[in-house]
Amino acid sequence: MNPLDYAYTVTFVLLGAAVLLTLYRLVRGPSVMDRLVCLNAVSVLLVTFIAVEVALRGDHAYIGLVITFALLGFIGSLTAARFAERRAHDRG
Amino acid sequence: MTAGDIATAVLLPLGAAFAFTGTVGLVRFPTLLGRVHAATKPDTVALVLVLAGAAFQLPDPRVAAWLGLAALFQFLTAPVLAQTFGRVAYSRGEISTGHLITDELADAVERSREDDDGDGG
Amino acid sequence: MNTLLAVPVLVPLLGAAASLLMRRAPRLQQGVAVAALTAVVVDTVLLLRVTADGSVITSQAGAWEAPLGVTVVADPLSSLMLAVSAVVLLVVQLFAIGQDIAGLSRAMPQVFHPIYLVLTAGVCLCFLAGDLFNLFVGFEIMLTASYALITQAPTRARVRASMIYTVVSLTSSILFLTGIALIYGLTGTVNLADIAVKLGGAPEELRMVLALLFLVVFGIKAALVPMHFWLPDSYPVAITRISAIFAALLTKVAVYAIIRSQTLLFGRDDISAVLLCVAIATMLVGIFGALVQDDINRLMSFALVSHIGFMIFGLGLNSVAGLAAVVVYLVHHIVVQANLFLVNGLIRQYAGHSSLRAMRGLNTVSPVMSFYFFIPAMSLAGLPPLSGFVAKAALFQAGVGVGGWLVYTALAAGVATSLLTVMAVFRIWVRGFWGTPMPDMVEARERLKRGSHLAGLRFMAAMTGVMVAIGLVVAGAAGPLSEIAFIAGHDLMNGTAYIEAVLGEGAAR
Amino acid sequence: MLLPAILALHAAVAALLPLLADRFGARIFLLAGLPPAAAAVWALANASGILSGAPVTAGIAWAPALKIGLDFRVDGLSLAMTLLVSGVGAIIFGYCAAYFRADERGLGRLAAIMVLFAGSMLGVVTTDNLFALYVFWELTSITSFLLVGHEDHKEQARRAATQALVTTTGTGLLMLIGFIMLGTAAGDYSISGLVADPPEGGPWLTGALVLVLVGAFAKSAQVPLHFWLPAAMVAPTPVSAYLHAAAMVKGGVYLVARLAPGFAEAGVWQALVLSVGLATMIVGGWRALRQDDLKLLLAYGTVSQLGFLTLLGGAGTQVAATAMIGTLIAHGLFKSALFLSVGVIDHETGSRSISRLSGLGRRMPLLAAVATLAAASMAGLPPLIGFAAKEAALEAFVPGAAPSPPPVAAGAMLAGVALASVLTFAYSARFVWGAFAVKPTVAENRAGAPSPLFAAAPVVLAALSLVLGIAPALVDHLAQGYAHALPAGHKPYHLALWHGLTPTLLLTVLVVAAGVALFLKRRAVGRLQNAMPRWPDAEYGYHLFLHGVYTVALSVTRRSQSGSLPVYLGIILATILALPGVRLVAGLITGGIAVPGPEDGLRIWDSPLELLVATVIVVTSIATVREHRRFPSLILLNVVGFGTAGLFVLHGAPDLALTLVLVETLTTIILVFVLRRLPTTFSVRPDGWGKRLTVLLCTAAGSFIALALWLMTAARSGDPVSTGYADRAGEAGGTNLVNMILADFRALDTLGEVVVLVTAAVAVSSLVLLNRRDRVVDESSAEPAVPAPGNAGGTGEDPGPPGTGALALPVHTAGAEAVGGEPAERDPRRGPESDAADADAEAPEAPEAPEAPDESEGPAGGRRGDSEQGEDSDDER
Amino acid sequence: MNAPGLVLIFAVAVLYSTGFYLLLQRSLMRVVFGIVILGHAANLSLMLTDHAITLPPLLTGKDGPISDPLPQAMALTAIVITFGVTTFLLALAYRVWLGDDNDEVPADLEDRRIGRLSEPEDSS
Amino acid sequence: MSAPSDAGAEPGRPVRRQLLGRLVMAVWLTLMWVILWGDASPGTVVAGAGVAAGCYYAARLPHLPVRLRFRPLRIVLLIGHIAVDMLVSSVRVAFHALWRPAQMRGAIVAVPMRTDSDLLLVMVSAGLSLITGSLVIELNREEGVLYVHGTPVSSERSVRHLRRQVRRTEERFVRAFGTQRDIDEFEREEQELLRADEENSEEETR
């Protein structure tokens, strides 16, 4: 196992831990905004994962995914946040 | 083990470490705004570092351009989201004001409300 | 791709696209829609002529050979189903046009025609599909079009009904997809003929599991008891033309899928006992439901459920004669069910509703309409000399021929169901058609006679009459029909012809 | 091939009649009589040939593959039946022309149905194919249903028609099964073939015969299935005369007689036919003795006679067969004559009640004479044909006269026949007395004599009874044509008035004497009848059956059709568990399904990352379920999607992951738009067993699918077909196999996908954009101007703005929804539930439409007095 | 042998179970959620018919097993189809909201009416 | 409270400029799309335009007038500063996250901006929000005030530090991207602000 492999392993472990921690907050909440923040965090982590995969596999196929996922994650989170805001206004 | 590999071997774990600490903050910070900080910023750093690390594994200018584009995109979107989250969280009243040293926005809101009342009255 | 096989799917789709573009010119749109369906009718009749001798014609969409490309197949069964469906679709479409001309419908014609053609394409694709996933796609086309149709003129009741309909259909679609995953997991192919061959090498127990799973998947759409509940809650609420087509065709497509899968794919294994039990339950529960209904459309929907049971009974006999009987029953039931729902549409013109509690004397209000009702009602009840009798005679004959206590039980259930069907449909007759007419119905008749609707209404009635005539033709042509049915039954029991037509000589081993 | 043509003539004339009714009035019955007359003429013309042993045959193929063919074969028995059915039919049609008023409602339809009935009956007695027999048989059921229910504004007519239909079609279905069993056993559905070469005995044959006989008994009103016949007397009198005297009820007798040569030897046959026939004979006669309504008296008399005929037809000896044909003809003639006489009485006096008729003998001497003659034939008095037939019948059961039945049984039969004959004599006498005698306690009716045409039919029929009685050879000729097929007794027997001083003659004398005594003691008999408990009869059984069926139907439907979508879906899941699920578990237990071991590739994961992704999926999907707020659960759902996409990435499916995330995002955006309008939380139902059960059900179903997936993929042998794609990729010129499959190899699927998407888009737009709330309307599938049934009473007024006409529905603006509202919603049943939100579309609540009294028994109804129809009016003055 | 790892099988089981559970709820929105999850489950099932860790199905000349493209293509089609239909269902939910201010699937009225009957309406 | 600085049309703003701003954004999104797909066929372009329109509709992205200068050296400096800030502050927050998260406090401060340019305002706030520890919660365009949430902030001193950081960031952005007019404006405002500060401190000292 060369150092690069160690690096990958460490990376995956850290990212995996990050995902699990995010998951914890996602499920615990307590507020809607917490979840929303976590949603975004998960999507960024997913993109990060894919970026690591790109490096690991040396594969072009996933590069498109990096940008697209980033874009879509952004749009999704933003829409949801806007919704949350409107909701607040509705109630107010 | 080339220089590129070394760069990758440094950047990837570093990025992952940022992501990890960010999510630790996400879990442990007591305030919502604190968690917003922890969730949005270190992730961006992490992603950019990882993208840089990946670029060293695919020494192809086109690939590098793509990855650079992704990083740029992240730079553009992350603040927008962070700001939106912050604003929405504040507007929903979900931030815990007890942890704030000062809240000048609340003062401003208070002032503008008084103005409105004055106009109306 | 063979033109004969391509037309039933592609022409309606082209027609749909064209009629969607022409939605501002209603007459032109109607013309295009009718032309498209007429082309399908002509094509499918030709197809039936070609395959009537038991030959199987196949075609590869995209010209890639069998397990790789998508196979389209027409054998006697599918050609027969195609031809009958196409004719019924055309007549119902003309009925709908009459209704639009009369101004008696709030359905949106500009949307109705394109989606109706899509539905046609979906139905045809289901009958032609020689590929499990393509069958799924065909189902989805058909179902999506049906979702769009069932919400035409969306009232609260319709929205509620279409929710039930859509969710249940979606559930069956997801299960279908799951089934495809399981089959692909086991065989590594989705081509029907190829699956049939490869399942031969699979463990029997797993095949059985798949057979039962697919029975459930298609059984939901075919409204087999105990998965029938959704049907009487949704079909009757749709507008006439839609419920006519739904009742006539959609469940039959599912029955077709059950037949195809249980013979071609799982023909090696015998799940007759399950099929017979399901058939008994379906026949009885369905007709019991029909007996206590108050709304004609609901009554007919329960009767529909019940009579699907007869078809499953035939399939459960696991014999050539049984399958032949199912084929005859399918043809008969498609026509008769469409006919009855069209008549119900006419009834609503006079009564304003379809509730038997507030309906009397239709016989006096419109003798022609009562004739149009009586004939298919008799046929549905299996009374001679109509197609229902031929179908039932074929079925009972096949049942007696097979024997065994479970078959006898099913026969007894079939006899009971037939009697109860007589009671149910003649209950409509006695309560709705006999008696002193309700004053508002007489009034309605007078208004309809005077109003601007008359031409359209006459056209609607004429189309209903055409459907009655088709039913009589089915009865009269019982000879050739049963002959094709036996050929189809033989092909289904054997399967070699199908497999070799798709995969080449010797593929069936 | 003339016979099929005559049958077709019936159908053609029937189709024509409704069109001509307006022009010809009641005279269309003369036209309607042509086909039966033609059939009778045809039968007479062919009689000699047929009787000399050369049956006429014809055939039309219908569905040879199913062995259904319209085959005809007219032999002696068929000839006799044809003459009866068509000959008497033609006479009755003539009578109808005088009986019905020209302006009667639905005359054309009535005539048409009667012709159809005549044709069906002709078919029954001439066909040689079991299926065709069933076809014609059921056609007589349907047509008689329509005839009995002709006066459909009467509740009683509707009930009686339904009762007759249910009884005859229900038993007819059993008969069909019996036929199929016979046909399957014999390999042939030809009746003549079946009788000539009956299948081997055994339980199969027994079952088949029982089923066939049940059908025959019901049709011929045998005890205990006789109840429908008296009830069916609500039909117009000529219809009763035809259906219930001459034609339909003879169908069962005919069938028994037709099959007797082949099956009389079968034990079950003898036992059933003889016991049922005997019981029917006696019960019918006994009940006839106490009827007040002349028509009902005749109806019960018919029941009795039908029992008699069944007994004779089923006995299976030459003498019995001869007696059967004789009685058949005799009964057809005298019973029709009597019915028609009652019709005349009813027509002229407006009543058929014995307790209201008096002195008609003086006012209508000709009719009285005719009826007395016919009644005498019924009573079995010489020199009428009825006498000759009864002599033969008694002779048939003289112990030892024939090889079967065995002497003891024969003795019992003989006693029974004698008893029934006594009863028959008594009610015949009572009929004549009741109709024509002067009763001191009853005011005399003032009625004129009927017109000659009106009286002609009974006169002709009674005269025929006399003529054939004096010259019984004519009938005997017919009878021998049938009887010779049966095993001969000691000596040949012929119908005749005088056989010498035989024991049967002595018996006849005794019968007459007893009958006279019974008639004279009619008050005592009446008291006895009233004193006897009314045993639960089959009519009670019929009602019990109906009530039972509806109760079961209701309870099944109530339990199964809950109307709740979650319940429906739950049952679907339960079915998955019950069918494939159980099978899978059974396979695992029995070892039929192998569980992959470590050497077969059993493993926890292929990469630890799978564990990570699986954790995300599992945790978030469970959290989605547990979340009761809409928005948070949407967020969780989104993460489930991300997790799935991650797995796709891991598994080398980037395109899939891409599409999934794209779709996921779009769904989120759409969901957010919908979510905005809905309450914050889902309605939460309390935890409980229902919820636990749901959890259990869903978990089991999910586990089953996953387990099946695991086992199926593990069991695959060989490569998937898709390995072939790589080789052909070069040919197609691409590198991304998934894209190539979508765009080339399986482009048809992709086309379908696009179609689905476009269709869904159209559907969505027509739901969301085109039909705003204010346009919630129905197809006015109903015609718009018709007011709701509930408020029909009050809406005699203007249905819409003048000029536009109520139907110019698009022109309506404000009123359109209210007036052109939808039928489904206006349906009275939906009234209570309709809420204010849709009040614009759904008409205001319509009250329950009452089952209004539709028995509009106007004065017109009294003309034929059918309204007084009542069951068993026991009181007699 | 290409049976997938047990972890993923477990994930599929949970997806199906939770999807079914949501499907069995009264709120149409939860039903939609259920269908989305079931869609994931079905697509995942299709994916799992193939060896797990593989290269994408691209003919780029890399060594190593590429994944089976056919389930992917089918899942792709299915995703799009399910999306179309889900959208329709959402439009329906919107429609229900127009009528009821809620998205609950109400029980069928006629069924409920018949459910309340204790005696057959007519046994004539 | 003041309305969120949504993209809603503000009165008085020329329609033409609004459209231009939207157009630029749409072109940018379309370009992104085309790059994503890796080919520039008409179909892709059309699809991209559709997606851009969809994004607009879905997210109501703000439309921005384009009134910028680009000064490469300054830009590089800006990026460098931001990068360093990002890293340093991320480490700072990470430290807090691992060490004593419960005691981390924050503050929302109002910082009056010295530039009038909306675009620059947005850029500044984006730049601030990119850095861990500072987050623009509200942007009052009319008065030119940013409400910034900073963390960790534990004392008045760190509040002042936060203000200083915001102002420094503003200055860097203005000098990197502002037109000459923007810079002049900025400097004038800064002088005023400095004077005011001095007066304040004088008052305090007195």
Ligand code: NA
């Ligand atoms: Na099978």
Ligand code: NA
């Ligand atoms: Na794979």
